[in-house]
Amino acid sequence: MTDSVLFRRLARSYLAFILVLxxxxxxxVALASTSKSRFFVFPVRRYDMKWYENTFSSLQIHDGFLTxxxxxxxxxxxxxxxxxxxxxxxxxxxxxGKSFFQQILLVPVFFPQSVLGLALQLWFNSxxxxxxxxxxxxxxxxWIAPIVTLIMAIQAFGYDASVEEAAGDLGASRWQIFRxxxxxxxxxxxxxGFMFAVLLSWGNFPLAYFTSGADVTIPEWLYGKxxxxxxxxxxxxxxxxxxAGALALGIGFSLQALLARRKNR
Amino acid sequence: xxxxxxDKYFGDLxxxxxxxxxxxxxxxxxxxxxxxxxKTTLLxxxxxxxxxxxxxxxxxxxRINDRPANWRPTCMVFQSLALFPxxxxxxxxxxxxxxxxxxxxERKERASRCLELSHLPISYYDRPVTTCSGGERQRVALAxxxxxxxxxxxxxxxxxxxxxxxxxxxxxxxxxxxxETGKTFVYITHSLEEAMVMSDRIGVMRDxxxxxxxxxxxxxxxxxxxxxSEFMGEVNSIAVTPGQDGKLWCASLGASITPPSPLDASFxxxxxxxxxxxxxxxxxxxxxxxxxFSGELFNEYVLGSRIQYQIRINDDTFLVERLRESxxxxxxxxxxxxxxxxxxxxxxx
Amino acid sequence: xxxxxxxxxxxxxxxxxxxxxxxxxxxxxxxxxLALVVLYSVQPRGSFSPFGTPTLENYIDIIxxxxxxxxxxxxxxxxxxxxxxxxxCYPLALTIKRHSGTVANILTLLVIAPLFVAENxxxxxxxxFFDKSGFLDGGLNYxxxxxxxxxxxxxxxxxxxxxxxxxxxMLFPILLGLSNVPADVREAALDLGASRWRIFRxxxxxxxxxxxxxxxxxxxxxxxxxxxxxKFLGKGVIVTIAQDIExxxxxxxxWPRGSAxxxxxxxxxxxxxxxxxxxxxxNKMLGSR
Numbered sequence: 087m088t089d090s091v092l093f094r095r096l097a098r099s100y101l102a103f104i105l106v107l108x109x110x111x112x113x114x115v116a117l118a119s120t121s122k123s124r125f126f127v128f129p130v131r132r133y134d135m136k137w138y139e140n141t142f143s144s145l146q147i148h149d150g151f152l153t154x155x156x157x158x159x160x161x162x163x164x165x166x167x168x169x170x171x172x173x174x175x176x177x178x179x180x181x182x183g184k185s186f187f188q189q190i191l192l193v194p195v196f197f198p199q200s201v202l203g204l205a206l207q208l209w210f211n212s213x214x215x216x217x218x219x220x221x222x223x224x225x226x227x228x229w230i231a232p233i234v235t236l237i238m239a240i241q242a243f244g245y246d247a248s249v250e251e252a253a254g255d256l257g258a259s260r261w262q263i264f265r266x267x268x269x270x271x272x273x274x275x276x277x278x279g280f281m282f283a284v285l286l287s288w289g290n291f292p293l294a295y296f297t298s299g300a301d302v303t304i305p306e307w308l309y310g311k312x313x314x315x316x317x318x319x320x321x322x323x324x325x326x327x328x329x330a331g332a333l334a335l336g337i338g339f340s341l342q343a344l345l346a347r348r349k350n351r
Numbered sequence: 352x353x354x355x356x357x358d359k360y361f362g363d364l365x366x367x368x369x370x371x372x373x374x375x376x377x378x379x380x381x382x383x384x385x386x387x388x389x390k391t392t393l394l395x396x397x398x399x400x401x402x403x404x405x406x407x408x409x410x411x412x413x414r415i416n417d418r419p420a421n422w423r424p425t426c427m428v429f430q431s432l433a434l435f436p437x438x439x440x441x442x443x444x445x446x447x448x449x450x451x452x453x454x455x456x457e458r459k460e461r462a463s464r465c466l467e468l469s470h471l472p473i474s475y476y477d478r479p480v481t482t483c484s485g486g487e488r489q490r491v492a493l494a495x496x497x498x499x500x501x502x503x504x505x506x507x508x509x510x511x512x513x514x515x516x517x518x519x520x521x522x523x524x525x526x527x528x529x530x531e532t533g534k535t536f537v538y539i540t541h542s543l544e545e546a547m548v549m550s551d552r553i554g555v556m557r558d559x560x561x562x563x564x565x566x567x568x569x570x571x572x573x574x575x576x577x578x579x580s581e582f583m584g585e586v587n588s589i590a591v592t593p594g595q596d597g598k599l600w601c602a603s604l605g606a607s608i609t610p611p612s613p614l615d616a617s618f619x620x621x622x623x624x625x626x627x628x629x630x631x632x633x634x635x636x637x638x639x640x641x642x643x644f645s646g647e648l649f650n651e652y653v654l655g656s657r658i659q660y661q662i663r664i665n666d667d668t669f670l671v672e673r674l675r676e677s678x679x680x681x682x683x684x685x686x687x688x689x690x691x692x693x694x695x696x697x698x699x700x
Numbered sequence: 701x702x703x704x705x706x707x708x709x710x711x712x713x714x715x716x717x718x719x720x721x722x723x724x725x726x727x728x729x730x731x732x733x734l735a736l737v738v739l740y741s742v743q744p745r746g747s748f749s750p751f752g753t754p755t756l757e758n759y760i761d762i763i764x765x766x767x768x769x770x771x772x773x774x775x776x777x778x779x780x781x782x783x784x785x786x787x788x789c790y791p792l793a794l795t796i797k798r799h800s801g802t803v804a805n806i807l808t809l810l811v812i813a814p815l816f817v818a819e820n821x822x823x824x825x826x827x828x829f830f831d832k833s834g835f836l837d838g839g840l841n842y843x844x845x846x847x848x849x850x851x852x853x854x855x856x857x858x859x860x861x862x863x864x865x866x867x868x869x870m871l872f873p874i875l876l877g878l879s880n881v882p883a884d885v886r887e888a889a890l891d892l893g894a895s896r897w898r899i900f901r902x903x904x905x906x907x908x909x910x911x912x913x914x915x916x917x918x919x920x921x922x923x924x925x926x927x928x929x930x931k932f933l934g935k936g937v938i939v940t941i942a943q944d945i946e947x948x949x950x951x952x953x954x955w956p957r958g959s960a961x962x963x964x965x966x967x968x969x970x971x972x973x974x975x976x977x978x979x980x981x982x983n984k985m986l987g988s989r
Contacts, residue, residue, distance in 0.1 A: 097795040111825020171718035181715025198925015200942040209733035228729035285816035305818035324821035420891045433888035437906045447892035
């Protein structure tokens, strides 16, 4: 449609404005982490990287980082496996409980996380399960697995089932079809699902807060310090956490691009 | 409506190049051409969806380049039909009237008349458009386009995705509607048969330009160049050079050929083209005229009511088409075939 | 014959088999805990066991005490932020859609990427921006000698925080919804004589409605459970229901009360979900043919 130039320019500046706005807080956090003084004052009087030194030498942070990483990885792995089958049930097969399944799956996503976290705390308590990072993995799975399933379902919808039939016709067994056709075709979805899960878990706070007990993830550590005992280590850790997430995204995408290029060769 | 010196560039690519074309009021004009020749781009500019990079689009002499699509007395039927999926049949057809503020009672009446015109039962009025079959949706699209009484209708390959029988029916219906309403129809198709059957005039496009404009008969029997000739149907081509006694010489056949008309002095080389249906089989004992040759029959195709024979001479293949009759020659036989000089077309290079 | 049977079998139970693990996860991890919460909500005050005699005293307490305040606040905040997000994200989505496919994807990714950063960090950034001597106040003071002082500690700041954090949740579904508006249908409407406004009202909104509904629903429900914004940007000027629930469980040591509050919240969220979901066909939205 032909539009006026003014309209187009307005629209683009709006987009740019929002984009910048999305990233402002993280830039501020980066700035705050370099301030020498304990409390953030702008303009920064003196710059110092000592908060980063503290961060790197802190045992607490090391543990927190490891915990976050382990949780994220476990959640992503299990989610993807569950979601792979779930996506097939969601999009590919026609079965009696299908629409029920589709609606039920969405409920944990459309749900206040803090309430879910508390409910799980109650639940674990009654079974005598100790709050730990494993409990957090379980808790995050409840929220993240459906999301990953949805992502992969979108991929599965674009999937041409006759390819599987053709393979069967050529003599492949059900397992072979699954291994050689279904999984590769769903590949991009599997990959993005995994990345999504890692990042969602990495940055998640409410569920981790209520279920991890003694184990502390990075967001939890941040929360604790932000309530009481604020030091610029908080923005330092925060910024590093952002970097880690961005790094993971970057690695993920380059891997994907690499694999795609290798395939096309 | 008229196009004068119209260019359309996408970046460096000239999709449409210096087009000059005028449509008469009330005619059925078809644009044909290979994919990428610029037909759809041209249509979109006429309808107002895109603007020409250069040149003018005129309606009754008035320049309308800057008039947006909703202000032109034109309507386009898209290849995908672009029906509103969330509305009923009636809702779709009524929509242009709704946009123009027509009161509901009148809208319904006019829309019903359009449905009738398109041979859709009135009972379809409240049906959701998504429940209609392919052919029914075509009719809805047509009815919708006619609803607000536009002067010119544009069609972008509307029948390309339908089966043969339905297509034939709809072709006739569209042509009837055009004749009844007296509107100007500008039609794009890649089916030559369709173009020949429906059009008053045809424009053959190639690489963004118009190769020839004329009536179907003109384009078919007097094509202006090789491209048009080949595009409009199967044709036999022979490379020829000037021969003795004002005749043509064909190197591959090693024989003289009588040209369709006296040769121009400047003629150096060219292609002689004969349509398969202008060729005929010559009995073995008939007197040998010029333009009669002998070759090996190696294939025959049944094309409905006609038969096409493929005859081979050395490395060349010739196609001869005729009505089916009894006494078909045997494959592998030596066969004589030929043509009358005036049925051939010579294109100098 | 053998393939016929196995295919029939495959249609019957493949779906069930594939979905079973997820069903189990949800049963154990979601519906089970929620059922437990309901059970606790009818237990006597302060008890730690779910097996006492059922009583409605917790619900009565809630009505008698001032919990309706925090409910009201949560509801109000959720409605306001959802409305603001709709107004912000719709034009945003339209603008993104104007670009070509790959560019549009990159833009979407850029807007959504901050989601992966913990909301704590992002909210902290805004606190540092708006607080006294923060980026805004300090910067303006430095440049012009005066500043607005602390812009946090109030309700608008909380709304701002919520809008900021939940923006991707509204944007993504609206983008999906808009992709259900084919370009040729838009052009056809224009060709038939529709004005821009008409196209927006008659074509775009109805076709994009599923996306709009899902986005609004998602934002509404998630913001009902909003937790951190009020704490950090509001610094406790108001208390949301999620915070009340949490304190009932921790400081208050009153699990039944916390559960009752949670149940009420769930009912609120559930009603919204139920009302909106009946109008949406997810299959079509996510792209099945």
